[in-house]
Amino acid sequence: xxxxxxxxxxxxxxxxxxxxxxxxxxxxxxxxxxxxxxxxxxxxxxxxxxxxxxxxxxxxxxxxxxxxxxxxxxxxxxxxxxxxxxxxxxxxxxxxxxxxxxxxxxxxxxxxxxxxxxxxxxxxxxxxxxxxxxxxxxxxxxxxxxxxxxxxxxxxxxxxxxxxxxxxxxxxxxxxxxxxxxxxxxxxxxxxxxxxxxxxxxxxxxxxxxxxxxxxxxxxxxxxxxxxxxxxxxxxxxxxxxxxxxxxxxxxxxxxxxxxxxxxxxxxxxxxxxxxxxxxxxxxxxxxxx
Amino acid sequence: xxxxxxxxxxxxxxxxxxxxxxxxxxxxxxxxxxxxxxxxxxxxxxxxxxxxxxxxxxxxxxxxxxxxxxxxxxxxxxxxxxxxxxxxxxxxxxxxxxxxxxxxxxxxxxxxxxxxxxxxxxxxxxxxxxxxxxxxxxxxxxxxxxxxxxxxxxxxxxxxxxxxxxxxxxxxxxxxxxxxxxxxxxxxxxxxxxxxxxxxxxxxxxxxxxxxxxxxxxxxxxxxxxxxxxxxxxxxx
Numbered sequence: 001x002x003x004x005x006x007x008x009x010x011x012x013x014x015x016x017x018x019x020x021x022x023x024x025x026x027x028x029x030x031x032x033x034x035x036x037x038x039x040x041x042x043x044x045x046x047x048x049x050x051x052x053x054x055x056x057x058x059x060x061x062x063x064x065x066x067x068x069x070x071x072x073x074x075x076x077x078x079x080x081x082x083x084x085x086x087x088x089x090x091x092x093x094x095x096x097x098x099x100x101x102x103x104x105x106x107x108x109x110x111x112x113x114x115x116x117x118x119x120x121x122x123x124x125x126x127x128x129x130x131x132x133x134x135x136x137x138x139x140x141x142x143x144x145x146x147x148x149x150x151x152x153x154x155x156x157x158x159x160x161x162x163x164x165x166x167x168x169x170x171x172x173x174x175x176x177x178x179x180x181x182x183x184x185x186x187x188x189x190x191x192x193x194x195x196x197x198x199x200x201x202x203x204x205x206x207x208x209x210x211x212x213x214x215x216x217x218x219x220x221x222x223x224x225x226x227x228x229x230x231x232x233x234x235x236x237x238x239x240x241x242x243x244x245x246x247x248x249x250x251x252x253x254x255x256x257x258x259x260x261x262x263x264x265x266x267x268x269x270x271x272x273x274x275x276x277x278x279x280x281x282x283x284x285x286x287x288x289x290x
Numbered sequence: 291x292x293x294x295x296x297x298x299x300x301x302x303x304x305x306x307x308x309x310x311x312x313x314x315x316x317x318x319x320x321x322x323x324x325x326x327x328x329x330x331x332x333x334x335x336x337x338x339x340x341x342x343x344x345x346x347x348x349x350x351x352x353x354x355x356x357x358x359x360x361x362x363x364x365x366x367x368x369x370x371x372x373x374x375x376x377x378x379x380x381x382x383x384x385x386x387x388x389x390x391x392x393x394x395x396x397x398x399x400x401x402x403x404x405x406x407x408x409x410x411x412x413x414x415x416x417x418x419x420x421x422x423x424x425x426x427x428x429x430x431x432x433x434x435x436x437x438x439x440x441x442x443x444x445x446x447x448x449x450x451x452x453x454x455x456x457x458x459x460x461x462x463x464x465x466x467x468x469x470x471x472x473x474x475x476x477x478x479x480x481x482x483x484x485x486x487x488x489x490x491x492x493x494x495x496x497x498x499x500x501x502x503x504x505x506x507x508x509x510x511x512x513x514x515x516x517x518x519x520x521x522x523x524x525x526x527x
Binding site: 161165168171172174175177178179180181182183 | 343361362366367371372379382391395443
């Protein structure tokens with residue numbers, strides 16, 4: 001029983017990271033109806049930027065904030081430069097750009113920072129494991145950081161004018177322009193936010209899985225499974241889905257399939273959701289009367 | 291007094307298809323101007339042309355400033371509110387959020403709060419439905435929401451695209467009764483597109499009749515509605 005509790009708790013800790021990457025995916029999906037396959041690599045690049053800043057002598061939290069800001073700007077630039085011309089292009093063209101972006105970022109991080117696996121520092125105290133050995137200080141800290149990010153994003157979208165405008169632009173670009181919302185900039189902001197959230201996810205997961213250019217490949221799959229499970233058009237659903245996948249993955253890894261096949265669990269979840277309930281658990285069907 | 295909006299030899303279309311073939315019209319300061327015509331005559335396209343939603347050539351002047359070729363968002367900034375074809379409801383958002391978006395470009399919080407109250411005066415139903423998802427509203431309620439959303443912009447010019455479309459006759463009457471009040475109280479100039487010509491001529495001072503992208507008749511609304519031959523051949527009532 002104690003073992004189960006341990007697996008659930010560390011599932012929640014890694015689930016938080018899947019949740020934030022899932023949220024980043026959902027954000028771009030909502031605005032463009034595309035899944036950004038390069039989301040993981042963007043987060044990896046951000047994590048390398050953080051590592052470079054920390055090695056240059058910056059205190060952790062300053063490097064953290066700087067990384068989030070730089071990632072936000074990079075995300076906006078990607079939208080402005082690469083995605084803007086694809087606005088009216090067919091879906092496959094955008095998918096092509098996403099995959100190209102994935103490969104480009106992946107190999108350029110490898111080229112710039114080499115392929116050696118690196119350790120990444122944690123700002124949280126190590127020491128003895130908390131909760132009588134259930135969670136490390138980093139896992140607990142990462143959980144709270146993710147939670148703060150998720151709550152901040154929620155408050156931003158629910159309670160600010162800009163957040164409302166971003167949601168409106170995603171739902172109905174034509175009507176949004178007619179009330180004066182600059183839809184193009186809302187898309188760019190969405191990309192910036194997604195990149196910033198992904199950066200936090202990357203910095204939180206790197207101390208656990210270690211940093212290398214392919215660090216996020218598996219995590220993106222878990223996040224994608226989480227987003228689909230919760231409903232890819234529903235931010236809250238995606239977050240809950242991310243946590244659920246974290247727990248399922250840990251329990252399955254410990255008791256069912258062993259650690260080698262953990263990633264398969266993510267794929268099984270993806271296939272199962274698509275077969276049984278494509279809109280996900282919380283993907284709401286929008287009512288519309290005419 | 292010069293007209294608020296003046297269009298000169300306005301052409302517009304979608305891709306290769308040309309819809310408007312050089313029309314001239316004006317919307318006077320205050321009051322209602324009606325744009326009538328059958329399906330496919332180019333009424334909706336005219337409104338879209340004013341808002342920069344379609345490719346145009348020719349001139350559109352709003353309050354002395356050329357707005358043709360400008361982005362929709364910039365035209366909206368200059369005080370043009372558009373209740374589009376199909377009402378443009380943000381169906382996923384609540385009634386409250388729809389209304390807040392209407393006032394998106396405004397910075398005067400107190401004024402916006404007062405205008406919210408005024409809208410509830412016109413449309414008490416919107417207050418009852420305030421927290422409801424807008425997509426669950428009836429067609430008539432969505433039309434009310436669309437008009438309120440447009441008025442919250444504090445516009446100089448209000449473009450209304452077929453407010454009667456798809457609504458039961460009683461609801462249409464209710465909405466036009468409220469529009470009479472809005473016309474008196476708001477001091478906004480209205481360009482009204484309608485298929486229901488008798489309703490439109492009743493509320494308008496001036497009217498234009500479009501036929502396949504050209505203006506065939508224009509004049510004071512009461513003259514047009516009295517002219518039996520126009521009524522028979524173009525307006526069908």
